[in-house]
Amino acid sequence: MNTESLARDVPRAAPGAVVALAVSGRISVDPVEGRSVRFGRNRPDVEVCVGETDPRVSRQHGLLTRRAGRWWVTNTGRLPIRLPKTRWLFRDEDPVPLPDGYTPLFIRGSHDREHLLELYVAGEDGHHPATRHSAVTQPPKRWRLTPDEHLLLVVLGQRYLLHEANPQPVSRQHAAEILNELQPDAGWGVKRVEHMVADVRARLSAAGVHGLLREEVGEPVGNALNDNLLRELVLSTTLVPPDLALLDPIS
Missing domain, CATH: 2.60.200.20 (Tumour Suppressor Smad4)
Incomplete structure (x- = not known):
């Protein structure tokens, strides 16, 4: 073989x-x-x-x-x-x-x-990078989120954190409903959800994350932009399963 x-x-x-x-x-x-x-x-x-x-x-x-x-x-x-x-x-x-x-x-x-x-x-030395068996493990690059962004993205990405087989983002309408249950006086609505998620996508895209812009995924876009965003946040451990505890008040 x-x-x-x-x-x-x-x-x-x-x-x-x-x-x-x-x-x-x-x-x-x-x-x-x-x-x-x-x-x-x-x-x-x-x-x-x-x-x-x-x-x-x-x-x-x-x-x-x-x-x-x-x-x-x-x-x-x-x-x-x-x-x-x-x-x-x-x-x-x-x-x-x-x-x-x-x-x-x-x-x-x-x-x-x-x-x-x-x-x-081949890089500048023309060879494979040197092995680093005993080097200190580098932590993943976690993205900085505000508390409101973090809560919103946990709500939006809860199916990813639950390890569902083919997860999809929670709809914007449903996300706003959940957020209003968690924070009745915070004024969550569909437009606020849309704008906040778009701001996070733009910030990560500017930092080099691919697949967060319409022109990068092609039509029809569907849930692709938010799916790519949530996968990046989970893979970078910016969002982790223990974050689901934020939803406990309505469970």
């Missing part, structure tokens, strides 16, 4: 080079401006073969391009490419820059198969 993975070990490469690994093999490409690397199903016409037995993968499904001192990934195939942090890259969308280090790309094929293309962009 081939257990090679760029997540575990990366060969030394020139600073800025990209290493690409699929089931079919591995290549390393130096950071030459304008250089491109094609990947997809049609082995004779691509540099990295991905999903060669799966007809749902496009013959040329994507492209890595060196431009302006960075590597960029473009989708040229029919199916979207899934990137980390639940981000999707569709055909004809703007290329996405790759950060230094490890990035896995996934293409969903036939019968729920997922084809993996591992990428690694």
Whole structure:
């Protein structure tokens, strides 16, 4: 069984080079401006073969391009490419820059198969970061919220904190009703809920959190913006299950 993975070990490469690994093999490409690397199903016409037995993968499904001192990934195939942090890259969308280090790309094929293309962009020293087995564990970046924002987001995200299988945000109307029960004199209404949540999304988006703006998720938006917000708050431990105690007065 081939257990090679760029997540575990990366060969030394020139600073800025990209290493690409699929089931079919591995290549390393130096950071030459304008250089491109094609990947997809049609082995004779691509540099990295991905999903060669799966007809749902496009013959040329994507492209890595060196431009302006960075590597960029473009989708040229029919199916979207899934990137980390639940981000999707569709055909004809703007290329996405790759950060230094490890990035896995996934293409969903036939019968729920997922084809993996591992990428690694070498940093300034051209090698894998040094191991840090005994280093002090870094705490997650918790986002600063006002007391009112914190209470509102616990109400809005209570299903996430309850570990439901497919949680969704509580509706704005229902959130306002719960908040009015908790704080009868605080003047909670749907508009206040909307504005406060929008302010938090804007603040986190400005700090680099993806998926909190309409143009980043596409139409129809539905609950996507608040879903992405609540997942970020839970993953960063800004909201944690013990926060549900704030709802005890109405339970």
